[in-house]
Amino acid sequence: MEPSEKIDNLTDEALVSAIVKTNDTLLFAVLYDRFASMVYNKCYGFAKDGDEAKDLTQDVFLKLFVKLGSFKGKSKFSTWLYAFTYNHCVNYVTRNTAKKFEKKSVDYTDIENLAEDYDESSDFSDMRVDKLKKALELVSPDEKMILLLKYQDNLSIKEIESVLGIGESAVKMRIKRAKDKLLTVYDNEFS
Numbered sequence: 001m002e003p004s005e006k007i008d009n010l011t012d013e014a015l016v017s018a019i020v021k022t023n024d025t026l027l028f029a030v031l032y033d034r035f036a037s038m039v040y041n042k043c044y045g046f047a048k049d050g051d052e053a054k055d056l057t058q059d060v061f062l063k064l065f066v067k068l069g070s071f072k073g074k075s076k077f078s079t080w081l082y083a084f085t086y087n088h089c090v091n092y093v094t095r096n097t098a099k100k101f102e103k104k105s106v107d108y109t110d111i112e113n114l115a116e117d118y119d120e121s122s123d124f125s126d127m128r129v130d131k132l133k134k135a136l137e138l139v140s141p142d143e144k145m146i147l148l149l150k151y152q153d154n155l156s157i158k159e160i161e162s163v164l165g166i167g168e169s170a171v172k173m174r175i176k177r178a179k180d181k182l183l184t185v186y187d188n189e190f191s
Helices: 003-008 012-022 025-047 050-070 077-095 112-117 129-137 141-151 157-164 168-190
Strands: none
Touching (some): 003 025, 012 025, 012 050, 025 077, 050 077, 077 141
C-alpha cells in the first residue's frame, strides 16, 4: 500500500491526531480536501457572495490549523468542524453589522425539518417555508446557529452539547428559546 493510500484511509479523527503530533502541512492538505466544500458552503450561506465565502473558508482553515489541538475527540471531527465554522461565520456576521443583515443567510434546503420536528406546537407546521427563512434572518446569529445545527445539519442533542461545550439541559433550553423567538418573530412579521 502506498503512503498516500494509507493517509487517504485514515479516519478524520486519526488524521487530525497525526496533524497535531507532526504539524505536517501535507496531512493538513488532505484534511482541507476532505472538508473544503462543506466549509465553503457554510460560509457561502452566511456571506452570499462567492469571493467573500472563499475568503471566509481560507480564514476558517488558517484558524483551524492553529486551533486543531483543541479538538478533544468528544464528537466526530466533522461535527466539531461544523460548530467551528458556524462560530467563525457568526463572528463574521457580528463584526459586519454595518452591512445589511438581510444579505446574510444560510442554505435552507433542509429548513422544512424545523417545521416538521417542532412537535411542541402545531404553529410551526403551518408556517410557509419562504417566510420561515425570512424570520430566521431576523433572530440573533446564536439562535440561528443552534436551530440550524439541530434542524439543517440534523445534529443530536448530544452532538450539539459536545460541540458547544454546554450541558444537555442548556442545549434543550437554548433550542426551545430559539424556537420561541423564531415563532414570535414569525408571528410579528408575517401574521
